[in-house]
Amino acid sequence: MSLGVSEDELFQAYQITSLYPQRWEDPGTSRQGRRSVDFGGSTEEWSDPLGLRPTLPASRIRGEEQFREVNISSKSFDPKVFLNTVHPNASYAELSQGTNMLKQSIEQRSEALKVLVNENFDRFVSVKATTDSIFRSMTDPEDGPLSNAPTEGIQGLRASVVEASSKADAVFRPVLENYVKSMKLRNTLGVFQRSRFFFNLPGSLQDHVEAGNYEAALRDYKKGRYLLESRPGQLLPIQTDNNAGGKPTETQLAQQQRIFARVWDAVEDIMYRMQSQLLDILRDSKRSVDEQEKCIQVLLELDPLTDPVAVFLESQHSHIRLLMQNCFQQEDRALRTARSTSQVKTYAHLDVALDLHENLVLVRTSNDTKPTFDTVLGAEVWQATEEMVNHVCQTALQSIPIFWRVAKDHADGKFIKDPSLRSNIDKQSLAWAIECIQVWVKQLYVFFQLESFRERQGRPLFSQLPSWVPDPTCSLIATHHLGRILLTITETVKELRSLKIPGTSTQLNALLLDTRFQFIEVMCFLWLRDARYCHYMEDWVPNTQQPEITSYLFAFSVFNRWNAREGFFLADVRSHSKQESHENEVDSAFIDRLKTNFVKVLHVFLEGIATAANASQDIPELQMTLHQLQGRSLPPARDHDTRILLTVSNLSHLRAQIIGAWVKQFEEAYHVSLINEKQHLLDECNRLEGELLGDSVQRKGQLLKDTIRHGILESGIDWGALPKPTGVNAFVFRALLLLVQVHAQIRATVPALVSRIIVALVEIMADAILEAYSQVRQFNMGGMLQATLEIEFVHQTMSFHVSPRAESTLKQVYETISHRYSSSVSNRNDPALQKELESVKATLIESRKATALEFLCFRKPKSDSKKSSTK
Template sequence: MAPPPIVTGISPKEGPPGTRVTLRGEYLGSGPNDLIGITICGCDCLLSAEWKSSNKIIARSGPGKGRGDIIIITRSGGKGSSTVQFRGYHETIGPMKESAVWVEEAPLQNLAWGSRRSLSPTTYQYEDPLGLSVEGNEKKFPEDDLHELFPEGALAAGGGPGPGKLTSDNFIPAWFLLENHHTTSFEDLKAGLAYLRRRVEAQKEGQLSFLKANVGAVMDQLDTIVALKERFEADMKALGPDPTAKAEQAIKESERQATELFREVLGRREKAEAIRNALGVLQRHRFLFALPSTIERNIRRGEYELVINDYMRARSLFGSTDVPVFQKVFQEVDRRIGALRTALLSRLREPVPAPLDEQKKIIKNLVSFEAEGDPGWEAIQARHQHLLHLLRSCKDEHLSSCSSSESLASPDGDVKSLRGMSPSKFVKTSNSASSQEFLGSSMGVQGVAPPGVLFVEALTEALWDHFPDLWRLGQAYFSGELHVPSNPSRHSEFKDMVMEAVRVFCDLVRGALLPLGGAERLLRRGQGDHSAGGGAWLPHCVRHVRRQAYEPLVRLDLPSEALDAVTSLLFDLRLFCMVTLFRHATDSVRALHRKESWRMEMDERQEGITDLPLRFESRVREVVQVVKECALVGERGEIPLAESTTACKELTAHVQALLCAFPQALEHLTFGKEAMMMQGGGQHSPAVSQLIGSPAAFDPYRGGDAACAGQGKQPPSWETCLLITMSNCAHTRAMVLPRLGDLFKKQSYPGATNSVPGQQWGPLSVSAGALESLERRIFEAYLEAKSDPLVGTIEPSMYLGHLDWGEPFPMPVDVRPYAKEAIGNMIGVHAEVHRVSPSLVPRMLSQIAETVAEELARLLSCVSHFSREGGLQARSDVCAIQEALGPYVTPVASSFFEEALEALPELKSEEDTKRVDVVLANFRARMRVQLICFLGAGLEGGKGI
């Protein structure tokens, strides 16, 4: 949070209301939108404020009086303080002051009692009441000090005369003396006081002293009045009470006789003068008489400015005339102006408003014509209602167009908390090729947009076409551009209009995706149901709402509440887009088992894998890129999903579901219904015995499978599929998941960038654990499928021909066939495993070696008696098998081999030892090629499971 603002300097320091004040200081806000309040002397001056920089603001002072602080309030710093003060005062309008009102120039009085004389304001000067000269007082006493000494006088003065003026209602003698005589000596002040007392005593003498001083003039006036009375009484006796009546009668008679003599001449003269006067009037005032036709012509041309100018000129000249003919013509002009006013009002109130510039002209013309009401506000209301009608009609039209279609089921499960989110309209494809492939292939985008997308498209176009004009018209109304006196109380009404329009737009867009029910669900066709591929439109919808709705509204500088509504819509839309894209990708990855071709290739570690891990990685990269572009990162003013705990949890859960879907697909390949049918139907390579009549040939491609049948190829055996799938698991853990971890870090996914070094991100570790668990299960299944048949053939092969170890038979020269068969079967397993995953050979054969050794120990421990020849033969067989499997013999297997040898009779002579050596030498010579398979291999990383 920024420091609170502080005002350290002002210019000027005082002035009447409306003074342009420059404020300087520190931390005065980071921009115009950061400034939320300015008070000067307790009056709000925010409307007149001009933010220049963080150190300078210009504002106009309000009607405050007296001294007061300048307080600035900002969003970032809060309420500030001031180290300086501004003094506001109201000016007194005098005779020499320019003013917009008439100022009465009352006659001024001198100090003499009873006499009055009019003085010119330019020559009148107040006489000093002390009778002292002020010529030596050029240096005035500081006015600021006077205000500090007499604060009550400064506040009481207001806009009238100061407390130091004699005419002030709040006259303060000390103020007067400091202001006019602060340099006068004390003796002079005492003399002035005596002079003032003498003048006051002189005023108390009254009218009697005045009469004594002017007795001569008073007696002359009385004599004149008496003479005038005597002369008037004499005239009344001589001429009667009315001496002018006879003269008046004689004059009237003379006038009558003259009129009779010159009646005709005077009549013709009057007529000629009337005609001449009429022609003169027509000539002088032809503008007025031609005005009706001129107005009609200009109206047809649309030149309303000329009509206004002519009308205002005529009204100023003839508006208050008493001439009947002028009145009649002006009434006709008024009638035509009234018709024009009515036509303009009708045009202004049309359901479809005119273009903004034309509407402004209409409003200005109506104001000039003094139309009743408030045309500017009527235009705003008409535009607001038209916009709401357009938004709601879009809904009705799209509902009727898709009323015959079936609604889609809304997603449920982990997106129930996201109800109320919505898509926006399709506008363009993603910029990246991977996004296009992902949207086109995995999402199943069709060429025609769903009805809900088209509906949102129409909504966005309606909002963008009409909302900016509504906002600009409102701004012009309140700024005075329309010449309409705005009503401050309508600010809140206009804000409610703006909020209603934005709220209706957001609600309809939300309703297009996740309505709760009813006919509105028809609009959701192809959007909310991820099974229909509608989620592929969501990235385009997010971009469209952002580009065509949010960014233009930001440029309009709307109230924060309106932008917050759209930001909330975008946040919900991005969150729902993210969830839907991940769910589509999860379903696509989970269904990858259908695309397994079993075409094996060698990876960087020279391990056999199919293209399934690469397909999985490609799907993950595609959805990660699209989610990053469209949903994860918000643009200017948008809320990043990473800052929302709920969004981060949703993101982590869906990433984990996506990464764990691949182990599920691999599990379906090995333990699914088709795999079990493949296993039960004999689609596995039988490691069986030649000695008991079963085929021992190793054929890795037997049977048939639907995935490969479509490509005209036979699938491998079930055991080979297990090995390939296990290699895919190992490759995914070792190669794919680390690359995806780097991808998540590069794309700044929440949690991935903050993971502990050396440890995988949570979803990655869960997926790695699932792969490792699946790999262990596959290993056990393969081991069971191979070791059980292999071990199961040892006993039947050993006792083939009713062998009895206790009976004498020829001395052994070679190992028995059952031992060679066991070694051959293990060679087959070795070849099958080595063909797919060489690194898996030690691990697999060591387990089989332990099983074979355990079986030999069991079989030989069950023999009750060995003949000399049987003991030598059994010892040769066990030593041959142990020697052949030497690289894979673990301590456990070695213990079993020792247990088997302990069950045999000990070699009692050197001849018996040589016989065993001869048998083993013959075995090595005859099985040299087979034994080469086991040479060079070790147990690095292969001991144990």
């Protein structure tokens, strides 16, 4: 034995890693570990039995198991795996060569074994003899250990084991039995744990239904039905006997079906109640359309052979009709109550004018915001009417769109699982939808007493308000609420039209058109009627910015502008294009009605101005009523003449500025021309101004006429026997002082009318002088000189206000006096006459100087004098 062996060789030979190992090392494990690292690294462990490869292909070996299959010395050797792994690409010739080599190797090993047996045969015989000798000695009957029985020598041990077994049975049998029971319970619990969803299905479905989670209930129901139909053995496994071939018995199957039936009956009962509950939801109109559609989808999943949409549409149709009728009747009763409450007393014209004044105050103090007409006449009825329309329209919008959306989805096939089950509900639902629209439209037609626009546009404005309009009421509050009501109807028509229900667009458009036109007529009627009461609001208070006119013009301007603007919104006038269209035709009819009414209102307003000027009371009745109701201070009393002057000034201002501005605003807003109408209004202003001013001048002129006539003809003056004149007669001073009073009154009221009225009075005065002196038969020299002095005094005093007509009249007076004097005197060229004339001139100068202060107002203003001199 060689002692020169290295440690590495020893470690490899004994398959250890250290001479002093700290733990046990299994040589087999180490060998397997090396094989797993390198299968072809050792020729001792593996050699190709076919002799075709020197090493094992390590890249094709996947683990120890495959190595044993390719190792020919292993019990797990598989020739097919060997060939597929080691020689996958070997040719037939190579495999034949390998087969021959394998046969030679087997023959060589057999030959070697024979040689080994021949050489060691005596040793094999010796070993066999020794083994037989030992067996005989052990079984010797006398002293052998195995002489009595096969159990000889272990009886004590056997007794101990039997005793221990009996004690173990007594102690551990109950434990083992309980263990077996626990295992059975655990197995049963495992079965129920796997089937917990199915057996808890009734309870979970009940919870979902109570919570309204119908989709989750349907999902669990379908899942439970699928498990029951396809996997009953998984829900409730049956313990089978192996002797019966693994098939359950009829008794077990029947028991299983009874359990399933008990659970499923409870499930079906819950689902039936859920189906009834869903049908009740479909009949509930307060539900949203999304919720209704979900209910329909769930019902279709539960029972696809029935059509829940038909149930929904039929119940919804009946509900809509009943709901709309009940809503209209309820609101109509509330409206009748409000109307009866507001019409307890009758109202006079002054009461209506007072209401108009209050409405106008609300409009003027609203600061560009919509006023709140809560305290004026008719407010409760208007509010009740507006609420009625709102509720009726809301009822239609809350029910009809839901009905039609579901009906349209059903017609499009959204709620149909099987096309063969399509019913006739689609045509019926369309008819029901049209009927619901007609019911809503008819309610509004009946309430508002609407007529066709085509029939109404050719008729004049009605002479009496419809019964639904509160009376009395004012056009300002009426237009406010009419606009709000029309907006509600317009929005409702727009929403219903967007549903695109076939056959409803025409009647919806007709409803909107007829309603709009009637509202315009109601507004026009009230606008025109209120214009007749506007003259009550004339309080004769001067305008703060223009004192020569009254504030009444501004009040009426606010009233007129409000109605014209609200009429524009009610008519919804579009901008006209060059091409004619149906919309333009409608706009033209609306505009014609508003234009005609606008012109009538202005004419009525002008008439009202004259009515206010000729009122019998100096303080307006409306102002006296407001003073009593609100404690306001009364405006200053205005006599008839002052009111005439203010009225004439108002008319002049209207003619010069305001009427043109009103007409222009209307023309620009409505795109119309009012040239002829404007001229008629201006002519009306001129006529009224002339009548009022002429009446005032005539009344004052009558005083002048009486004064002149009395002084010349009735005061006892004998013009044929008068001495030489020493001064102007008193009646001339009285007549001129009347003019001074008129001048002062006009200047204090309307300074712009001073010259116009004084000129007219001077003309009347000149006519009165001519008429009086024409009745004097003859003049002596003194009478002629006296008359000449008085005429010249009047002429020079009123020279600034003497018109050409008055100048001509005074010349006629001179000629008349001269003619009457010359006919009674033979020598007209008497030198004494010229001397007396000079004396009259001196007297005239003295009289003018003496009365300069009294008649200073008739002098020509300095500004006018400067202008004339400059020219």
